Amino acid sequence: MTAPAVAINGLTKRFGSALALDHVSLEVQPGEFVSLLGPSGCGKTTLLRIIAGFESPTQGRVSIHGQDVTDLAAEQRPTNLVFQRGALFPHMSVGMNIGYALRLRRWSAVRIAARVEEMLALVRLEGMRDRMPGQLSGGQSQRVALARALAAEPKVLLLDEPLSALDLKLREQMQLELRAIQRKLGATFVFVTHDQTEALVMSDRIAIMQGGRIVQTGSPQDIYRRPNSVFVSGFIGQTNLLRGRIVGQDGARSTIDVGGVHLSAPTLPGMAPGDAAILLLRPEALRLRDPGRAEVAGCALEGRLTDRVYLGHCVRITIAGPGGIPLFADLREEEAEGLNKGDIVALVWAASSPILMKEDFA
Amino acid sequence: MLTGFARLFVILVVLFLYLPVFVTVIFSFSTSPRLSLPIEGLTLDWYSAALDNPQMAAALRNSLILAVGTALISGVIGCACSFGILARKSVRLRQGLLAFSLLPAVVPLLVTGIALAVMFHAIGLQQGLRNAMLGHVLVCLPFVILTMNARLQNFDFSVLEAARDLGASRLRAFTDITLPLIRPSLIGACLLAAALSLDEFVVTWFNIGNQQTVPVLVWGLMRRGVDPAINALATALFALLVTLVVASNLVGKRGPR
Amino acid sequence: MAPQDQPLVASAASLLPAFLVYAVLLVIPLAALFVLGFWRADGFTLIPDLSLANYQRILTSGLYRDVLIRTIQVGMVTAAIVVPLAFALSYVMRFVLERRGALILQLVLLSLFSGYLVRIYAWRTILGKQGLLNTTLQYLGLIDEPLDFLIYSQLAVVITLCGLLLPLAVLPIYSAMLNVSDDFMEAARDLGAGFWQRLRTVLLPMVLPGVTTAFAFAFLLSAGDFVTPSLVGGMQSTMIGNIIADQFRGIGANWPLGAALSFVTIGAMMTACLAVVGLLRGVSRC
Numbered sequence: 001m002t003a004p005a006v007a008i009n010g011l012t013k014r015f016g017s018a019l020a021l022d023h024v025s026l027e028v029q030p031g032e033f034v035s036l037l038g039p040s041g042c043g044k045t046t047l048l049r050i051i052a053g054f055e056s057p058t059q060g061r062v063s064i065h066g067q068d069v070t071d072l073a074a075e076q077r078p079t080n081l082v083f084q085r086g087a088l089f090p091h092m093s094v095g096m097n098i099g100y101a102l103r104l105r106r107w108s109a110v111r112i113a114a115r116v117e118e119m120l121a122l123v124r125l126e127g128m129r130d131r132m133p134g135q136l137s138g139g140q141s142q143r144v145a146l147a148r149a150l151a152a153e154p155k156v157l158l159l160d161e162p163l164s165a166l167d168l169k170l171r172e173q174m175q176l177e178l179r180a181i182q183r184k185l186g187a188t189f190v191f192v193t194h195d196q197t198e199a200l201v202m203s204d205r206i207a208i209m210q211g212g213r214i215v216q217t218g219s220p221q222d223i224y225r226r227p228n229s230v231f232v233s234g235f236i237g238q239t240n241l242l243r244g245r246i247v248g249q250d251g252a253r254s255t256i257d258v259g260g261v262h263l264s265a266p267t268l269p270g271m272a273p274g275d276a277a278i279l280l281l282r283p284e285a286l287r288l289r290d291p292g293r294a295e296v297a298g299c300a301l302e303g304r305l306t307d308r309v310y311l312g313h314c315v316r317i318t319i320a321g322p323g324g325i326p327l328f329a330d331l332r333e334e335e336a337e338g339l340n341k342g343d344i345v346a347l348v349w350a351a352s353s354p355i356l357m358k359e360d361f362a
Numbered sequence: 363m364l365t366g367f368a369r370l371f372v373i374l375v376v377l378f379l380y381l382p383v384f385v386t387v388i389f390s391f392s393t394s395p396r397l398s399l400p401i402e403g404l405t406l407d408w409y410s411a412a413l414d415n416p417q418m419a420a421a422l423r424n425s426l427i428l429a430v431g432t433a434l435i436s437g438v439i440g441c442a443c444s445f446g447i448l449a450r451k452s453v454r455l456r457q458g459l460l461a462f463s464l465l466p467a468v469v470p471l472l473v474t475g476i477a478l479a480v481m482f483h484a485i486g487l488q489q490g491l492r493n494a495m496l497g498h499v500l501v502c503l504p505f506v507i508l509t510m511n512a513r514l515q516n517f518d519f520s521v522l523e524a525a526r527d528l529g530a531s532r533l534r535a536f537t538d539i540t541l542p543l544i545r546p547s548l549i550g551a552c553l554l555a556a557a558l559s560l561d562e563f564v565v566t567w568f569n570i571g572n573q574q575t576v577p578v579l580v581w582g583l584m585r586r587g588v589d590p591a592i593n594a595l596a597t598a599l600f601a602l603l604v605t606l607v608v609a610s611n612l613v614g615k616r617g618p619r
Numbered sequence: 620m621a622p623q624d625q626p627l628v629a630s631a632a633s634l635l636p637a638f639l640v641y642a643v644l645l646v647i648p649l650a651a652l653f654v655l656g657f658w659r660a661d662g663f664t665l666i667p668d669l670s671l672a673n674y675q676r677i678l679t680s681g682l683y684r685d686v687l688i689r690t691i692q693v694g695m696v697t698a699a700i701v702v703p704l705a706f707a708l709s710y711v712m713r714f715v716l717e718r719r720g721a722l723i724l725q726l727v728l729l730s731l732f733s734g735y736l737v738r739i740y741a742w743r744t745i746l747g748k749q750g751l752l753n754t755t756l757q758y759l760g761l762i763d764e765p766l767d768f769l770i771y772s773q774l775a776v777v778i779t780l781c782g783l784l785l786p787l788a789v790l791p792i793y794s795a796m797l798n799v800s801d802d803f804m805e806a807a808r809d810l811g812a813g814f815w816q817r818l819r820t821v822l823l824p825m826v827l828p829g830v831t832t833a834f835a836f837a838f839l840l841s842a843g844d845f846v847t848p849s850l851v852g853g854m855q856s857t858m859i860g861n862i863i864a865d866q867f868r869g870i871g872a873n874w875p876l877g878a879a880l881s882f883v884t885i886g887a888m889m890t891a892c893l894a895v896v897g898l899l900r901g902v903s904r905c
Contacts, residue, residue, distance in 0.1 A: 052527055053526075053527075054523055054526075073526070074523070074526045075526045075527070075529045075530055075531060076529075079527075080527055080528060081523075081524070081527045083520050083523070083524055084520075085518070085520065087518060087520035087521045087523065087524040088521070088524075089521055089525070089538075089539055090521070090543065091542045091543060100525070100528050100530075100538075101528035101529050104528065104529040104530055104534065105529065148524075148528070149527075149528075152528065152529065365715060365716070368711040368715040368716060369716070371707070371708070371711055372708065372712070372716065372723060375704070375708050375727075375785070376723070376726060376727070376730075378782065378785075379727060379730040379782060379785060379786065380730055380733075381741075381745060381782075382733065382737070382738045382741030382742055382745065382782065383730065383733045383741070385741045385744050385745055385751060386733070386737055386740075386741045386744075389744065438636075439636040439637050439640060440637060442633040442634075442636060442637070443633065443634055443636070443637035443638075445633050446631060446632075446633035446634035446637075447634065449633075459634065462638075462641075463637060463638075463641075465645065466641065466645055468835075468839065469645070469649070470839065470840070470843030470860075470885070470888075471843070472843055472844075472845055472860050472863060472864060472881075473649075473652070473843070473863075473881050473885065474645070474648075476652065476863070476867045476877060476878075477645075477648035477649050477651065477652040477881075478644065478648050479867060480648060480651050480652050480655055480874065480878065481647060481648035481651045481652075484651055497644070499640060499644070500640060500641075500644040500645060503637060503640060503641075507637065557732055561732065561734055561735055563735055563736055563846070564845075564846070567868070568867060568868065577734075577735070577736050580734075580736050580737065580740075581736055581846075584736065584740050584850060588744075588747075592737075592740060596733075596734055596736075596737035596740070596741075599734055599737070600732070600733050600734055600737065603732040603733070603734065604729060604732055604733075606732075607729060607732050608729075611725070
């Protein structure tokens with residue numbers, strides 16, 4: 001088997017007394033698009049800057065395609081970085097910016113010119129070669145930054161929230177473009193973001209970071225459907241968390257008492273009756289009770305409707321669940337028709353929808 | 363009507379500030395040595411009188427040496443220092459370092475001047491141009507650091523990281539990126555230092571011994587009484603200083619955003 | 620080479636040359652001057668000693684005390700004129716003329732470069748017995764005899780110092796006002812604050828650091844000046860700077876006495892300055 005494109009092994013980084021990274025290990029395969037996702041301060045940017053060579057780890061090693069680069073300076077590493085705000089050289093034209101790494105590598109002028117045109121075509125900026133960075137829009141700047149970082153064919157491209165300064169519409173368009181470029185080149189991308197949608201849209205694999213650790217790695221579906229902690233479930237998408245206690249177990253299914261109501265969920269190995277547990281329900285998994293359809297015992301709740309919000313693609317209703325805790329459900333518009341504040345609403349869900357979890361760090 | 367009052371007020375204050383300048387310039391061309399109105403006639407005699415002063419050439423030469431030397435030395439040192447300050451991550455550390463770097467500007471010039479004279483005397487460095495130059499570097503540095511700091515406030519250090527990331531060595535990143543970006547600010551700061559040096563009198567007077575600079579010469583003439591040649595000399599010096607300061611502003615404007 | 624945690628050209632080492640200059644050319648000389656204050660002078664020879672004689676002589680002599688008090692007075696009067704004037708000018712530049720403020724600031728600062736000595740000299744020309752002001756007043760028939768209190772007097776010293784220091788006081792106050800957004804003033808107005816109330820309860824507290832700096836500039840630089848009193852001041856307006864300067868470049872020079880006098884002066888000036896700064900803080904708090 002070939003060596004991973006990036007192999008991070010037991011990486012720890014301290015800034016004074018603060019622990020920015022705590023024994024982080026991660027492998028990125030060649031051609032893979034991996035996102036480092038987490039709230040600000042979780043250590044994702046520090047991890048990226050260590051891979052790029054701008055910070056040195058307190059402990060641990062970084063290898064790229066089997067070569068240990070931990071002690072190499074940034075300019076000697078086969079990685080390139082796309083900066084958050086582009087960091088285009090303001091005194092150089094677009095073409096000069098894109099060709100900078102090639103001039104440093106002493107390519108001939110002819111080859112550089114050809115490569116610059118190729119990169120401009122890749123990021124769809126043909127004809128912009130002689131513009132100055134000050135004359136570019138935000139989206140164009142980030143495209144030039146991408147072209148500049150890709151020009152010298154780095155083994156791994158690192159991206160530090162490159163779309164975060166753009167407005168929503170442009171950001172969504174750029175996400176798809178970036179993804180297409182990565183596919184086309186078959187390049188390895190490591191992408192840092194705090195935006196969960198962005199990570200879901202673009203990545204082959206997502207590594208969720210919290211407090212200097214990677215808390216879960218997996219495909220977007222894995223992470224969304226099988227979060228391994230309350231933190232992950234909350235970070236990816238809206239969730240309903242129902243706290244209770246396991247009161248019965250019947251092989252594949254457990255019964256949980258939530259504020260006096262007994263609910264059913266797939267058993268989580270290692271949890272036994274008497275344990276405190278959390279039941280996770282995604283709002284879009286909830287449906288209105290339909291008298292014409294059979295429902296699974298322990299997969300339904302009733303409560304008074306306290307709020308309804310029109311979100312465009314759905315209607316989000318809130319009902320007072322067991323013990324009064326709010327429970328969100330995303331219903332189709334026609335489904336929610338006729339529901340008013342104060343109505344008693346019954347919600348049901350598929351037997352496979354609920355996920356049983358332990359309290360984080362319990 | 364409020365704006366009317368405001369304009370009048372501003373005009374009066376500016377007149378107050380420039381009255382000495384007008385007086386100097388006007389009387390440098392006046393035929394009467396009595397310095398009183400009305401002006402009887404115009405002449406350039408005072409300019410030739412100023413130039414005829416036997417010490418003039420030496421004073422001018424020394425002033426220029428001091429100005430150029432101070433500009434270069436304090437420009438380079440001050441520029442490095444403001445980069446060093448701006449690159450600190452902690453805001454509090456940056457503010458502390460900046461405050462410390464302004465120290466020579468808050469010690470009275472008289473005290474700075476005599477303290478330097480005392481130390482030079484103690485270590486046996488004879489008074490002269492060299493001592494004055496060291497003094498000029500000291501008193502110009504805070505102003506160089508302050509202007510560089512203001513102009514580099516928005517300097518985007520990530521462009522330097524970008525250069526390194528793309529394969530540039532430390533030196534290459536400096537010559538390719540840093541230098542072209544800061545050149546206008548640096549030249550501006552150097553011109554300011556030159557202007558300050560040309561006008562410096564107090565520290566110079568205590569450290570230059572029996573040599574001359576233009577301000578020291580002017581001081582000597584002033585002590586002797588009213589001499590219209592001073593006006594001529596001052597007008598010429600003013601023209602030079604204004605040119606330097608305006609140039610330093612214009613050059614600085616083209617700096618990094 | 621290991622990757623760097625410090626950004627590139629700007630490692631801590633780039634601070635070194637400047638701070639070396641400060642250490643060698645400012646801190647050590649001041650320390651030397653301090654030590655010298657405890658020595659004795661015998662003619663032109665300096666005798667190492669550890670005596671408080673110089674300080675004793677300064678603190679017991681009526682002459683030094685009177686001159687020191689006068690110096691502080693001149694500094695305070697100058698600052699009391701310059702700071703309100705600078706505040707008013709900055710206010711007009713920032714809030715009334717707005718966009719032209721920057722241009723006016725350039726003009727104000729440019730006057731600084733008309734030459735320090737030259738400006739003092741020009742005021743002598745203006746205020747002199749046969750100077751511009753007297754001859755103009757006579758020409759207009761407003762006075763018969765020249766006014767002789769205009770020159771070689773405390774008044775001349777204060778006028779000249781005001782002219783010298785006004786630009787330096789405008790700079791910090793105007794900069795501070797640039798950081799006060801119009802929103803604050805409009806919010807205060809919206810909430811019913813009149814002009815003076817807005818000034819005292821909103822603007823002044825927000826620009827207080829700038830006002831304090833302006834005061835410190837105006838007071839310390841005017842009280843520490845010795846060129847102005849020696850060119851436009853009279854016998855009765857000698858300031859402490861003249862006496863100190865004479866101890867280093869004059870007949871009957873006495874370096875140790877001058878050194879001790881410098882530190883007494885700095886101490887007195889700092890005390891006076893801090894007292895006023897404390898007062899300013901107190902006023903703007905309520």
